[in-house]
Amino acid sequence: MLVFRILLGCAYISFTNATVYKNLFETLLYSAHGSPWVSETIQVHVSHEGRVTWLPPVVYDAFCNIDIEWYPYDLQICELKFGSWTYGGSQLKLIHLNTDQANESTDAAGENVWKVERGVDLTDYQESVEWDLLSVEGIRHKKWYPCCDYPSIDITYYLHIRRKKLFYTINLIIPCVCLASLTLWVFYLPCESHQKIQLCISVLVALTIYFLMLVTFTYENIKKEKKQTHTFDPQRR
Numbered sequence: 001m002l003v004f005r006i007l008l009g010c011a012y013i014s015f016t017n018a019t020v021y022k023n024l025f026e027t028l029l030y031s032a033h034g035s036p037w038v039s040e041t042i043q044v045h046v047s048h049e050g051r052v053t054w055l056p057p058v059v060y061d062a063f064c065n066i067d068i069e070w071y072p073y074d075l076q077i078c079e080l081k082f083g084s085w086t087y088g089g090s091q092l093k094l095i096h097l098n099t100d101q102a103n104e105s106t107d108a109a110g111e112n113v114w115k116v117e118r119g120v121d122l123t124d125y126q127e128s129v130e131w132d133l134l135s136v137e138g139i140r141h142k143k144w145y146p147c148c149d150y151p152s153i154d155i156t157y158y159l160h161i162r163r164k165k166l167f168y169t170i171n172l173i174i175p176c177v178c179l180a181s182l183t184l185w186v187f188y189l190p191c192e193s194h195q196k197i198q199l200c201i202s203v204l205v206a207l208t209i210y211f212l213m214l215v216t217f218t219y220e221n222i223k224k225e226k227k228q229t230h231t232f233d234p235q236r237r
Helices: 023-027 166-188 195-217
Strands: 012-015 044-047 075-082 103-106 112-116 131-143 152-163
Touching: 166 195
Parallel strands: none
Antiparallel strands: 012 044, 075 152, 103 112, 112 131, 131 152
């Protein structure tokens, strides 16, 4: 019986065609829209101690409630909650990126929370042409349920974004104000002037076109719809 000892001279080995259990990514984001995209071309590193490391990029599509009460000068807060429906706190550990900066406190329900002011690394962040990212706040929750003897851990990120208002101010607000101010010139024209009716019709048509453009730019403000503010006929309900 021959026993060989092979010294590779490296701390880990990389595999390209490795089968990795990816079901965990399908249940991480609570408000996900569809299944996330996970890159399978990233290599898997296996160390000499048996530790497997896989760091693939993941792309999520998530919902965000939009409140357009102050459109286009609005501020929005998008909530991204990450957790697991399969694994508990003893099997899956979710922690902040900067654990030393987390402030532990107790919320109104008596549960322990860990809060960080900057929960996401924005080093490689590409700025949006429509929104300004003001801050990303991260809060880690640790909840206990009567059904289980282990805690349930989730991390919620609050993205504070602000709409860039220069485009809407120049292309919507200023033209509408200028067109509305033209209605004052109607009173300076004499009653027997034919241009008076033409000016009124031209201003009305221009305002109608800009209002139609405004409808295409804005979203449905479903969050603010109530029975007192939005009523429908019984035949339409």
